Amino acid sequence: MTLRGRLALTVLVVAMPMLAGIAWLRGDLARRAADRSLREFAVARMESGGRERCESDPAFFHVIAPPPRPGAAGDAPPPPVPPEGPAPVVPPVPADGGASFDEPRDPPPVPITRMWAYACDFKSRNPRAPEIPAALVAELQRGADEAGAEHSRNGLRGRQLAVRMPWPDGPCAFVLVRRIDAATPDLAAFPVWAAAAFVAVVLGVVVIATGPVVRRIRKLTADVRRSAKQHYASEVEASGGDEIAELAAAFNDAAREVRGQLDAVAKREEVLRAFVANTTHDVMTPLTVLQGHLCAMRQRFAGKPADTELVNAAIDEAHYLGSLVHNLGAAAKLDAGRQQVQLSAVSLDELVQRVIERHWPVASPRAIEIEFAVPETPVWIDADLTLLEQAVGNVVGNAVRYNRPGGHVAVILADAPPTEFSLRVVDDGPGVPDEQLARLTERAFRTDDARRRHPEGSGLGLDIVRRVAEFHRMQLAFRRSEHGGLEVEFRGVRGIPPA
Amino acid sequence: MNQRILVVEDDASLGRQIVGHLEGAGYAPTWLTDGDAAMRESPKPYALVVLDLMLPGAYGLDVLKQIRSSGSSIPVVVLSARNETRDKVRALQLGADDFVTKPFWPEELLARIKARLRRPVLEQGGSIEAGDLSIDLAARAVTVRGESVDLTKVEFDLLAALARRPGAAIERAWLVDHVLDPEREGTERTLDVHMSRLRKKLGASAKQVATVWGVGYRLETRTAS
Numbered sequence: 001m002t003l004r005g006r007l008a009l010t011v012l013v014v015a016m017p018m019l020a021g022i023a024w025l026r027g028d029l030a031r032r033a034a035d036r037s038l039r040e041f042a043v044a045r046m047e048s049g050g051r052e053r054c055e056s057d058p059a060f061f062h063v064i065a066p067p068p069r070p071g072a073a074g075d076a077p078p079p080p081v082p083p084e085g086p087a088p089v090v091p092p093v094p095a096d097g098g099a100s101f102d103e104p105r106d107p108p109p110v111p112i113t114r115m116w117a118y119a120c121d122f123k124s125r126n127p128r129a130p131e132i133p134a135a136l137v138a139e140l141q142r143g144a145d146e147a148g149a150e151h152s153r154n155g156l157r158g159r160q161l162a163v164r165m166p167w168p169d170g171p172c173a174f175v176l177v178r179r180i181d182a183a184t185p186d187l188a189a190f191p192v193w194a195a196a197a198f199v200a201v202v203l204g205v206v207v208i209a210t211g212p213v214v215r216r217i218r219k220l221t222a223d224v225r226r227s228a229k230q231h232y233a234s235e236v237e238a239s240g241g242d243e244i245a246e247l248a249a250a251f252n253d254a255a256r257e258v259r260g261q262l263d264a265v266a267k268r269e270e271v272l273r274a275f276v277a278n279t280t281h282d283v284m285t286p287l288t289v290l291q292g293h294l295c296a297m298r299q300r301f302a303g304k305p306a307d308t309e310l311v312n313a314a315i316d317e318a319h320y321l322g323s324l325v326h327n328l329g330a331a332a333k334l335d336a337g338r339q340q341v342q343l344s345a346v347s348l349d350e351l352v353q354r355v356i357e358r359h360w361p362v363a364s365p366r367a368i369e370i371e372f373a374v375p376e377t378p379v380w381i382d383a384d385l386t387l388l389e390q391a392v393g394n395v396v397g398n399a400v401r402y403n404r405p406g407g408h409v410a411v412i413l414a415d416a417p418p419t420e421f422s423l424r425v426v427d428d429g430p431g432v433p434d435e436q437l438a439r440l441t442e443r444a445f446r447t448d449d450a451r452r453r454h455p456e457g458s459g460l461g462l463d464i465v466r467r468v469a470e471f472h473r474m475q476l477a478f479r480r481s482e483h484g485g486l487e488v489e490f491r492g493v494r495g496i497p498p499a
Numbered sequence: 500m501n502q503r504i505l506v507v508e509d510d511a512s513l514g515r516q517i518v519g520h521l522e523g524a525g526y527a528p529t530w531l532t533d534g535d536a537a538m539r540e541s542p543k544p545y546a547l548v549v550l551d552l553m554l555p556g557a558y559g560l561d562v563l564k565q566i567r568s569s570g571s572s573i574p575v576v577v578l579s580a581r582n583e584t585r586d587k588v589r590a591l592q593l594g595a596d597d598f599v600t601k602p603f604w605p606e607e608l609l610a611r612i613k614a615r616l617r618r619p620v621l622e623q624g625g626s627i628e629a630g631d632l633s634i635d636l637a638a639r640a641v642t643v644r645g646e647s648v649d650l651t652k653v654e655f656d657l658l659a660a661l662a663r664r665p666g667a668a669i670e671r672a673w674l675v676d677h678v679l680d681p682e683r684e685g686t687e688r689t690l691d692v693h694m695s696r697l698r699k700k701l702g703a704s705a706k707q708v709a710t711v712w713g714v715g716y717r718l719e720t721r722t723a724s
Contacts, residue, residue: 281553281580284601285510292516295605322602326582342584350597353666357611361604373668373714376677386584389600410713412670426713483713 003214007206015202019195031159035148038161038177041065041113046165051172054117058125058171063115111158111181117172118162125171132176136162140174156180216244224251232259269336276332283325291318298365312365316401319362323397327460330390334467341384341471345498348379348423352411355393363400363409370400372411379413379421382495383472391468394461395425395488403429408483421494427485432478440478441466501527502546502616507537507562508578509554517549520605521612537562542571547615549608550595551578552586560589567594574615578603617665617720627662629720632704634662643704653679654697657690661708661718671715 001009045063046054054061116129122137132140139147140162151160158180165173223236232255238248294315301307333340356372363370381388392411399409409427416422432440440462465488469476474492481487504526508514514530521528529545531537534557542548548566552559563575577590577598587598599611626635631644639655641648650658656678661669671687679690694716698705707719 277581277583280582281601284580284582285513287602289510289512289516291602292513292520292605318602326600329582342588344584344588344591349667353614354597354599354611357607358603360610361606369712371668371711371714371717373670373711374664375673376664384584385587386582386600408712410668410711412714414670414673428713481713 003217004207004210007210008203011202011206012199015199019198023195031148034159034179034181035146035161038113038148038159038179039146039163042115042161042163042175042177043165045115046172046175050115051165051167051170054172055170058117058119059127061117061126061172062129063113065113065115066111111179113177113179115175115177118174118176119171120169120173122174130176130178132162132174133160136160136176140164151178151180153180213244216240220244220248220251223248227251227255231262232256273332273336273340276329280325280329284322287318287322287325291315291322294318295361308365315362315365319359319397320401323393323461326390327394327464330387330464330468331460333384333387334464334471341387343382343384345380345495346383346385346388347497348381348413348421349374351385351389351392352413352423355389355396356411358393359396359400359409366400366403367406368400368403368409369407370396370409370411372413374413375415377415378497379415380495380497381421381472381492384468387464387468388472391465392423392425392490394465398461399425399427399429399486399488403427403485407485415494416491419493420491423490425488426481426483427487428481428483429485431480431485434480437478437480441476501525503527503529503544504612505537505540505542505545505548506530507532507534507549507554507559508551509533510551516605517608520609524609526612534558534562538565542566542569542573545573547612548573548575549578549612550575551580552590553580560586560593563590563593563595576608576611576615614666627665627718629662629665629707629718630704632701632707634658636662641701643701648700648702650697650700653693654700657693657697657716658708658718661716665718665720668711668714668717674715 045065050061050063116124116126118124118129118132122132122140133149136147136149144164146161146163148159148161151158158178160176160178162174162176165175167173220236227234227236235252235255236248238245238252294311298308298311298315301311352372352374356370360370396409396411403409407428409425412422412424412426414422414424466476469490472492474490477487477489477491479487479489504521506514506517506521506528508517508530509532511532514532518528518530531540532555534554536556537550537554538557538561550559550562554562557565559577563577566573566575574596575594577587577595578601579586579590579598580601582600590598596615597611599608626633633642635641636659639659641650641655641658657674660674660678671690675687675690679693694708694710698708701708709717709719711717
């Protein structure tokens, strides 16, 4: 539920009972005023000779009076006696005669007050007197001095009040006073249109007053979302001195905190990355020198089989060591995520040749031939140069490493029309058993054979191959080659050659 | 003629080794150990530059920038030790022709250098040398030790297809699809027949057309082997 809707509902929930309360209070005050006026009328009339008249002739006692005039305090001078009526008091209005004498059918032009007397048993000696309503009788019986109720006649509303007189007995111990007053407002009913108008006005005020608030909250929400998207690099606007501004300021504080943490992490990663790069540099130059020495030794020992074998073993290990360090660097780079990877247009033709030339010095002493084929038009793809070369190098390295002397490795780069390329590394080595082929694409898996022959290996190389292929959205397939060994295929989308 | 090669490498052992290997391969290397000296050196007398990226004094990339801004198009092979894509991509963008990642084998570096020195000949589009074999693509003429060899159209087209991608093997299927007339002789069997005739005609240079395991055929340009 929106803020505005909630506020409007709250206003309604609060205003409705309040309006009802006001309506009730207003009616109650009007009732009390009417009752007081009726009581004063009754007491004044009875004390100023009414009692005497009543007790002397109870069967005919009945008072009809015009409304109290202002300043008369309800105690009007005795009205003239009606010429033909049995009552001692004649109404100032023309009587419409007979049956409904005490309750005129037509609305009187002015309010009229009537009074009858009753004995202790709440029965009137006057046979024309109306009965006191049962509810009022019950109230008086409980000891109340007076009991009032609504009264209506011929569609006109008024008030009736039963009053206990100061004397305890006689035919006039109680009186019932009734007044029909055209000017008396509907005591219970509350003007509904006024209430509706009031509620509408309040709702309007709520909507107008909350407008700017809602707008600011929405803007703050949008600002916060934008800031979050930018890794909290931008602050949100926190103008003004109210709670919304405080909320914005609090968010800015939190964002600063988060930014600080992110910066610290980034800084740590940068330091670590620089450390790895520099360590790699420090290791690689001496390793290159070592490889140079080994090659020199191989030339010197040429023709002495035992020594040559030893040097070749050393060459293998040096080769493996260099590749291992690069694989560690590649793993760190892949772990660090996208920002550490740099895509550019890479010539696969040149990459294949570099990989071949790197492994040739290791393959040739074991009489393993490495061949490569490239298509007529060079293949360019968008890739991270280092990662992709490392991945292809790992596959070729494995094909050489696990091959038998005199074996073959072929790297075949070809177009796969219309938009793809295919890079296959094929060998005629021992291959991989069918049941293990499928598992080669799983992470951190190495065939048992590989583990036995190269226990120092960690499966890292193949893992890099999988992750690099995945990162570059290339399909990676391992299958039995037609020459009996293993065939590994990278398949991906060709890119655009650099201008 | 000994081609001069400028080597810029700060590590003493590695520099000495590279110089030794280059001399052994018949080049005339000049070795500089710091970037500032390399900045002052004119690339004009050299056929190629081997440039390490991490140098005392000027950074390797600055040396590269200097060479290219002087208008020289001399081949530059960069040595990268940190194995950072950023370094390599930057070097290639600045005009490096190739890079070799450490640790490298002496043969590996020599192969890269030879490939770079060979390229301009290829790009001239004239003739291609492979041992005693010389192929003039424009004139469609083939000689072995200066003696002209008479080839059929298909035989020359096959040899030219190999010569256009020297060092790389060409897939049999590609040769069948792109060189042979698919209407008349489009099978790998006919391809082998043509190749066999071509070799016979090349005589002493027959071995330059090598059968490549797993792929097809290749024009052999690796004279060392």
